Amino acid sequence: MSFLEALEYSALGDWVATSPWGYPALLAAHSVGLAIIVGILFALNLRILGSFPGIKLDAMRGMLKLAWAGFVLNLASGVALFIAQATFFITHPAFLVKIGAIFLAIVDAALIQNILRHNAASWDKGGSVSTKTKVLATASLLLWLTAIVAGRLIAYIES
Amino acid sequence: MTEAFINWVAGTAINTWVLEWSWTWVILECLHFIGLSLLLGSLLVIDLRLIGFFKRIPLLATHQLLPWVFVGFGINLTSGVLFFFGDPGRYTINIGFQIKFALIALAGLNALWFYIAIDKQMHDWDQHGDTPALAKIIGGASLIIWFSVLIFGRLIPYVGTG
Numbered sequence: 298m299s300f301l302e303a304l305e306y307s308a309l310g311d312w313v314a315t316s317p318w319g320y321p322a323l324l325a326a327h328s329v330g331l332a333i334i335v336g337i338l339f340a341l342n343l344r345i346l347g348s349f350p351g352i353k354l355d356a357m358r359g360m361l362k363l364a365w366a367g368f369v370l371n372l373a374s375g376v377a378l379f380i381a382q383a384t385f386f387i388t389h390p391a392f393l394v395k396i397g398a399i400f401l402a403i404v405d406a407a408l409i410q411n412i413l414r415h416n417a418a419s420w421d422k423g424g425s426v427s428t429k430t431k432v433l434a435t436a437s438l439l440l441w442l443t444a445i446v447a448g449r450l451i452a453y454i455e456s
Numbered sequence: 457m458t459e460a461f462i463n464w465v466a467g468t469a470i471n472t473w474v475l476e477w478s479w480t481w482v483i484l485e486c487l488h489f490i491g492l493s494l495l496l497g498s499l500l501v502i503d504l505r506l507i508g509f510f511k512r513i514p515l516l517a518t519h520q521l522l523p524w525v526f527v528g529f530g531i532n533l534t535s536g537v538l539f540f541f542g543d544p545g546r547y548t549i550n551i552g553f554q555i556k557f558a559l560i561a562l563a564g565l566n567a568l569w570f571y572i573a574i575d576k577q578m579h580d581w582d583q584h585g586d587t588p589a590l591a592k593i594i595g596g597a598s599l600i601i602w603f604s605v606l607i608f609g610r611l612i613p614y615v616g617t618g
Contacts (some may be wrong), residue, residue, distance in 0.1 A: 321614035330604060330609040331489070336497020343524065351517030352501075359510055360501060445489045453482050 313381035333367025474542030495528030506595030
């Protein structure tokens with residue numbers, strides 16, 4: 298039995314796959330986490346790109362903690378959903394695109410967070426946001442859109 | 457009565473439009489997820505500040521996020537209506553959909569309550585201070601209701617139909 302099959306037959310994998318509420322409850326949690334991490338990052342990226350200037354970048358930066366909490370929720374619920382159908386997901390092109398996009402989006406968010414930590418306060422005092430940061434914010438929006446679309450396509454295209 | 461309504465919706469040109477191309481449904485689903493991210497992300501900023509968190513954000517400045525709330529809601533209202541027209545028999549009798557629909561109406565009433573009881577007074581509040589109890593209640597209710605809308609919506613395929 299392969300490692301992935303062992304995951305599917307584990308207590309958690311079996312619970313997700315066979316209990317009446319395990320799978321829907323995890324999907325619901327996964328949508329809540331999505332709304333938090335993608336929602337907060339959408340707002341932050343739109344702010345970096347010039348929307349709602351009345352909120353200081355340095356103040357928006359504080360919301361990233363919440364975005365990371367959303368990510369932890371989705372990492373946990375996502376791992377549980379993966380375990381239940383590990384052999385199906387591991388070869389699915391849409392799943393692989395989704396995971397790749399999320400990996401890049403997380404690295405991107407960490408880079409943005411680091412840049413804002415050092416520069417947001419001075420940009421709020423009248424400097425303009427660097428082009429590099431705007432490029433990272435645009436990439437963030439596109440990567441999360443890719444993750445959402447690829448995630449949806451998992452249910453529609455063959456593994 | 458319900459059946460007549462379902463039959464009417466199923467006979468409309470919109471129903472044909474939604475169903476005639478097999479990729480329309482998944483495109484609408486993607487739009488619905490993008491719209492909910494815009495809607496809930498903006499509401500998280502607005503409502504958490506209204507509850508009293510993130511005091512470095514000026515209360516009145518959160519109004520500048522409202523266009524994104526409306527863009528997100530508009531995307532989801534449009535895609536949601538198209539889902540309904542595409543499969544009226546399934547949604548009409550689905551308990552998850554019925555609860556979700558009632559919760560959206562409740563969210564509308566809560567927004568109206570905000571507009572009547574809070575919106576005008578916000579100018580006089582300390583922009584970086586704590587908020588009154590009523591503001592916390594309305595902001596908290598908004599987040600609870602909208603996240604419940606999200607959860608019940610996601611459960612539609614898994615709960616009983618009637």
